[in-house]
Amino acid sequence: MGIEFRNVGKTYRDGTVAVADFSHVVASHRIAALVGSSGSGKTTLLRMVNRMIDPSNGTVLIDDEDIQGLDKVRLRRRIGYVPQAGGLLPHRTVVDNVATVPVLNGTSRATARGNALDLLTLVGLDASLASRYPAQLSGGQQQRVAVARALAADPNILLMDEPFGAVDPIVRRELQDQLLRVQAELGKTIVIVTHDVDEAFRLADDVVVLRTGGVVAQSGTPQSILASPADAFVRDFVGADRPERTLTTTEVDGQRLVVDADGRPVGILR
Amino acid sequence: MTWLENNSDWVVELTIQHLFLALAAIVASVVLAVAVGRVAYVRPRVRQPILAAASVVYAIPALPLLIVIPLVLGVPLRSPTTLVVALTLYGTALLVGTVVDAFSTVDAGVRDSAVAMGYGRQALFWRVELPLSVPVLLSGIRVVTVSTVGLVTIGALVGISSLGTLLTDGFQRGITSEILIGVLMTMALALALDGALVALGRLLTRWQPRRRRRARTPLGSTEVIV
Ligand SMILES: Nc1ncnc2c1ncn2[C@@H]1O[C@H](COP(=O)(O)OP(=O)(O)OP(=O)(O)O)[C@@H](O)[C@H]1O
Ligand SMILES: [Mg+2]
Numbered sequence: 001m002g003i004e005f006r007n008v009g010k011t012y013r014d015g016t017v018a019v020a021d022f023s024h025v026v027a028s029h030r031i032a033a034l035v036g037s038s039g040s041g042k043t044t045l046l047r048m049v050n051r052m053i054d055p056s057n058g059t060v061l062i063d064d065e066d067i068q069g070l071d072k073v074r075l076r077r078r079i080g081y082v083p084q085a086g087g088l089l090p091h092r093t094v095v096d097n098v099a100t101v102p103v104l105n106g107t108s109r110a111t112a113r114g115n116a117l118d119l120l121t122l123v124g125l126d127a128s129l130a131s132r133y134p135a136q137l138s139g140g141q142q143q144r145v146a147v148a149r150a151l152a153a154d155p156n157i158l159l160m161d162e163p164f165g166a167v168d169p170i171v172r173r174e175l176q177d178q179l180l181r182v183q184a185e186l187g188k189t190i191v192i193v194t195h196d197v198d199e200a201f202r203l204a205d206d207v208v209v210l211r212t213g214g215v216v217a218q219s220g221t222p223q224s225i226l227a228s229p230a231d232a233f234v235r236d237f238v239g240a241d242r243p244e245r246t247l248t249t250t251e252v253d254g255q256r257l258v259v260d261a262d263g264r265p266v267g268i269l270r
Numbered sequence: 271m272t273w274l275e276n277n278s279d280w281v282v283e284l285t286i287q288h289l290f291l292a293l294a295a296i297v298a299s300v301v302l303a304v305a306v307g308r309v310a311y312v313r314p315r316v317r318q319p320i321l322a323a324a325s326v327v328y329a330i331p332a333l334p335l336l337i338v339i340p341l342v343l344g345v346p347l348r349s350p351t352t353l354v355v356a357l358t359l360y361g362t363a364l365l366v367g368t369v370v371d372a373f374s375t376v377d378a379g380v381r382d383s384a385v386a387m388g389y390g391r392q393a394l395f396w397r398v399e400l401p402l403s404v405p406v407l408l409s410g411i412r413v414v415t416v417s418t419v420g421l422v423t424i425g426a427l428v429g430i431s432s433l434g435t436l437l438t439d440g441f442q443r444g445i446t447s448e449i450l451i452g453v454l455m456t457m458a459l460a461l462a463l464d465g466a467l468v469a470l471g472r473l474l475t476r477w478q479p480r481r482r483r484r485a486r487t488p489l490g491s492t493e494v495i496v
Contacts, residue, residue, distance in 0.1 A: 052386050077388030087383030091401045091477040101387055135479040149387070 001063055002028040002189055003049055003157065008058035010044050010214075018044040019214030021058070026206070028063075028156075031183060031190040033200035036210030036217075037237070042193040045214060046159050049191065050079045062157070077101055080150030080158040080188070085166035087146055088134040094120070094145050095130040101153040112152070119148040122185075124178050140171035147179065151186070160192040164199065176202055197238050201226070209234050273447040281436070285455055288432040292419045292459070294354045299361025299414055304407075306362065307369025308395075321367055328363040332356065332424050353425040360421065361414045368410030372403035405478060408471045412464055419460040423452070433459070 003026040010019045019041040026032040034042040047053040048060050051072045059066050067075060088097050096103075098119055099112035117127055123144040134142055143163060150158055164172040176199060183190065194200050200207050201222040208219040211233060218230040226245070229235035239245055243261035249269050250257050256269035274281065310320040335356045340347045343355065376399050384398045423434030436452030439445075 047386075050386055052382075073388050073390045075388075076386055081383065081386040083379065083383045083386070085379075087379055089380060089384065089398060090377075091475075093477075104388055104393065133477045135477070 002026050002030075003191065004061040004064075005045065005048070006059045006061065008045070008048060008055040008060060010041070010048070010053060011056045017213055019055075022214040022216065023058075024208055024216065024219065026189060026191055028189050029187040030205040031192060031203050032206040032208065033204035034191065034193045034208050034210060035195070035197055035200045035237070037212070038195070040210040040212050041214035042210060043161055046161055046191055046193050049157065049159055050076045050081060052076075077105055077153060078155050078157075080153070080155040082143070082146045082150045082158070082160040082163040084162045085139065085143070088142055088149070090134050093131050093133055094125075094137070097134065097145055098149045098152050100149060105153060116148070116152060119151055120145075122151070122182060123148045124174075138171075139167045140175060143167060143175055144178065147175075147182070151182070151188075156189055158188045158190045160190065162193055162195065165195065172199070179203065201238075209237055273445060274451055277448075281433075281451060281455065284431060284433050284435055285459065288419070288422050288434075288456070288459060291350055291353055291357075291422045291425065291430070291432055292415075292463070294350075295357035295361055295418050295422075296411070296415050296463075298354065298358040299365055299418070300411055302358060302362045303365035303369050303410075303414075304400075307366045308373065310366065311370045311373040317370065321370070324363040324366045327359055330359075332360075332421070333427065335359070336424070336428050348429045350425075350430055352428070353422065353430045357418050357421055361418050364417065365410045365414050368406060368413075369403075372406035372410070373399060375406050376402045401474070404471070404474050408467060408474075412467050415463050415467060416460045419456060419463060423456060 005022050005024045008019060008022050009017070011017050022041070022045060034045060036042055044053055048055050049062070049067075051067060051070075054068070059068060061067065089100065092100070095113050095116045098116035099107075099109065102112040102115065103109055117130060120127055120130060125141060125144050125148070129137065129141065134145070137145065143166075146163065150160075164175045167175065180203065192200075192203060204222065206219065207222055207225055209217040209225065211217045217237070218225055218234045225234065225238060226240060229238060229240050235241065244264075244266070246261040247258050247266060248261075250259055258266045258269050260266055306320060310317040336352055337347070339345075339352045339355050340349070343351070345351045380402070381394070381398065384394055389398060422432045423437055425432055426434030426438045433452050433456045436448050436455075440448035440452060
């Protein structure tokens with residue numbers, strides 16, 4: 001069950017081998033993060049799931065079904081997709097953006113709009129923004145709308161390509177929290193691509209660290225990856241030796257204070 | 271202006287004829303240019319040949335064209351069809367390049383995410399690409415509209431009646447006010463249609479962030495939204 005990549009590879013027309021031979025299973029109702037340096041094939045792999053890219057070899061299966069045999073357009077309508085930024089339709093209001101896929105599927109506009117309003121609340125947006133156009137929203141609000149839109153047809157799968165990459169760190173953190181709340185409620189199968197290891201560790205149940213060519217350097221829970229990085233590449237990539245990851249405790253005023261390698265306080269040990 | 275008082279019915283009739291000839295050619299030009307421009311946009315290989323052909327068509331002198339079209343289509347020389355076809359050729363040639371530009375301005379990220387959401391080809395064209403190309407498209411349509419309204423007068427030379435008839439008739443009979451009325455009415459028609467297009471454009475592009483312009487008010491210069 002879930003999403004299975006079975007020996008997939010992608011060679012672009014110009015000869016670039018984006019992904020050589022990748023196999024991995026994303027479990028249902030879990031969040032998997034693909035991380036890795038730029039050009040390691042994360043986006044290529046993500047877009048194979050909704051057939052925005054067809055693999056040159058190998059197969060992608062959703063719930064044990066080879067998606068190569070499915071109609072692309074219909075497949076995409078049952079998979080939510082959140083692009084990095086600017087993916088909203090600029091000529092549609094917020095509520096109509098969210099209602100897009102249900103309307104494409106034949107739901108009446110009135111019903112779709114009604115559901116869209118509920119979704120806006122779910123992602124933490126005020127209903128008063130519903131009649132605005134995307135250009136009238138902040139970057140963070142736009143990404144919330146994009147998440148609501150991806151959820152509108154109640155898909156089982158959500159694909160997110162650096163969804164919070166274009167917003168500032170504080171807003172990014174809020175959006176991550178919101179996503180976790182939504183996930184606790186809805187339990188989707190989510191694949192998220194990110195550059196940001198901290199984001200992957202915060203959000204994902206399962207992290208795949210990729211090297212150039214879609215080679216899996218290591219995969220596992222954030223805990224296991226941080227506890228035992230497979231090699232120097234992973235160790236460096238997840239920043240296992242970074243000051244903020246190497247914590248020690250010290251006693252201050254009778255409290256066990258956790259501090260990072262620079263001596264900055266992080267929290268209190270109970 | 272006694273000439274006008276005595277001939278007002280005729281002027282109204284000619285204005286209406288002029289309007290219909292122009293509208294038919296403008297609508298046909300837009301439809302044809304969007305179709306041809308779309309092909310040129312989707313297939314980069316034929317883009318240059320198509321744009322080159324458009325320039326050539328636009329360079330054909332009008333009078334020979336008005337004589338060749340009836341021969342090719344087998345319609346009478348004085349038929350309005352002749353003029354509408356000729357003006358459609360010019361209008362299409364004038365607009366095709368703008369159509370290619372218009373589709374090129376549609377944000378690649380927006381198109382990509384629309385496809386990823388499950389827009390099929392048809393839906394993508396009608397509901398995403400076409401509406402988003404309206405701002406640029408409309409600027410081209412305005413040019414074609416004004417130019418077509420002016421060109422309709424040429425039909426009078428081969429006997430297709432329009433406000434141009436006032437020009438030919440006025441010259442022949444030496445009535446200055448008749449010529450003047452012909453020129454003014456043609457210009458007024460062009461301006462009216464252009465105004466209508468501007469209004470339509472406002473309606474269709476409400477989603478666009480409004481450009482801010484400085485306007486002078488009694489209190490000095492303030493920003494207004496136009
Ligand atoms: N359409 C394409 N044609 C040719 N090469 C491509 C194409 N798309 C991607 N590539 C190449 O394939 C490799 C993997 O690209 P991909 O976009 O999957 O990487 P990524 O991990 O998502 O990178 P980033 O973190 O920068 O988004 C890169 O070397 C890239 O240049
Ligand atoms: Mg990418």
